[in-house]
Amino acid sequence: MRVQFATSNEHKVAEARGILAVLGWEVERVAIDYPEVRSPSVEDVALDGARYVADKLGGPVIVEDTGLFIRALKWFPGTYSKYVLNTVDVTGVLRLMEGVDDRYAEFRCAVGFCEPGGDPKAFAGAVPGTINHAPLGDGGFGYDPIFITEGESRTFAQMPVEEKNAVSHRRRALAAFVAWAREEMPGR
Amino acid sequence: MRVQFATSNEHKVAEARGILAVLGWEVERVAIDYPEVRSPSVEDVALDGARYVADKLGGPVIVEDTGLFIRALKWFPGTYSKYVLNTVDVTGVLRLMEGVDDRYAEFRCAVGFCEPGGDPKAFAGAVPGTINHAPLGDGGFGYDPIFITEGESRTFAQMPVEEKNAVSHRRRALAAFVAWAREEMPGR
Numbered sequence: 001m002r003v004q005f006a007t008s009n010e011h012k013v014a015e016a017r018g019i020l021a022v023l024g025w026e027v028e029r030v031a032i033d034y035p036e037v038r039s040p041s042v043e044d045v046a047l048d049g050a051r052y053v054a055d056k057l058g059g060p061v062i063v064e065d066t067g068l069f070i071r072a073l074k075w076f077p078g079t080y081s082k083y084v085l086n087t088v089d090v091t092g093v094l095r096l097m098e099g100v101d102d103r104y105a106e107f108r109c110a111v112g113f114c115e116p117g118g119d120p121k122a123f124a125g126a127v128p129g130t131i132n133h134a135p136l137g138d139g140g141f142g143y144d145p146i147f148i149t150e151g152e153s154r155t156f157a158q159m160p161v162e163e164k165n166a167v168s169h170r171r172r173a174l175a176a177f178v179a180w181a182r183e184e185m186p187g188r
Numbered sequence: 189m190r191v192q193f194a195t196s197n198e199h200k201v202a203e204a205r206g207i208l209a210v211l212g213w214e215v216e217r218v219a220i221d222y223p224e225v226r227s228p229s230v231e232d233v234a235l236d237g238a239r240y241v242a243d244k245l246g247g248p249v250i251v252e253d254t255g256l257f258i259r260a261l262k263w264f265p266g267t268y269s270k271y272v273l274n275t276v277d278v279t280g281v282l283r284l285m286e287g288v289d290d291r292y293a294e295f296r297c298a299v300g301f302c303e304p305g306g307d308p309k310a311f312a313g314a315v316p317g318t319i320n321h322a323p324l325g326d327g328g329f330g331y332d333p334i335f336i337t338e339g340e341s342r343t344f345a346q347m348p349v350e351e352k353n354a355v356s357h358r359r360r361a362l363a364a365f366v367a368w369a370r371e372e373m374p375g376r
Contacts, residue, residue: 036226038271076275080268083226087264088284096280 125172313360
């Protein structure tokens with residue numbers, strides 16, 4: 001089976017390709033914009049996006065939505081992470097965390113899957129960690145330089161990409177999707 | 189003519205009623221949730237919301253979207269003002285503005301109008317000002333305690349509500365709508 005992954009990021013497609021290989025599925029990148037619903041939940045954004053893109057393209061699709069959720073900031077920036085990155089940036093988020101003792105945060109990802117005319121499904125993955133007091137590392141992107149996952153001393157931006165991917169929220173969401181597909185869509 | 193204003197805020201309805209009285213229109217409040225499109229523009233949010241609500245209610249409607257746009261923060265929080273207020277709050281916005289010399293900001297409002305099956309129209313109003321270094325005043329709501337409009341020394345929260353309304357972005361947007369309606373919908 002061939003599934004289209006609606007994203008502008010080729011690295012995400014490569015990651016998905018590796019994980020979906022166990023299903024024998026082919027993953028193809030498609031560049032398509034879709035409206036993102038306003039909701040505090042990455043699952044809602046992924047469900048809505050998957051339905052829209054599947055109907056638009058007329059074939060099975062996956063989309064994904066990711067956000068950084070900081071507990072001390074009432075889970076800001078959450079599903080608005082990209083917008084916040086493009087405006088106040090990592091520097092702004094660190095400012096909001098100055099003098100804040102509770103550093104807990106998690107990356108959340110939801111993968112949405114849909115076939116045309118069908119009901120979309122969402123699969124979630126999260127990775128717990130803390131917000132560092134300063135940006136560290138040159139790797140990764142987005143909030144990676146200030147996020148340290150549990151049990152680690154390096155930020156995501158300091159870890160080699162394979163190491164980061166091995167524990168990533170996106171991998172977990174994709175793995176949940178694969179487990180479901182093996183059960184519900186055998187032989188597709 | 190009778191128009192329904194989709195808002196949970198009775199004060200906004202009272203303000204609209206006063207301004208639309210010159211058209212001889214009646215304004216009625218309706219409590220209805222509608223999806224808000226993700227866009228940096230209050231006009232887009234108002235257009236999309238007006239179309240949705242008009243089709244849902246089967247009658248002419250107005251909706252409005254308002255945001256605080258801060259130049260030094262790349263116009264953050266913008267159309268996400270309510271979300272930001274509910275998470276990092278006014279305190280967070282002041283933190284982001286610590287040590288920032290460019291204090292320029294504006295409130296922007298768009299009023300959306302639509303009749304069922306018709307094309308929605310949007311009418312914009314803005315009020316320029318600056319972000320104060322600390323919250324002042326007990327009146328108003330939202331960002332009013334940190335916003336000082338041009339030519340004033342008091343924040344919106346320090347001004348009596350009639351004085352604030354006289355210069356408000358919402359009044360300007362409603363006035364633009366009235367000017368259009370007098371021209372385009374005479375005798376309705």
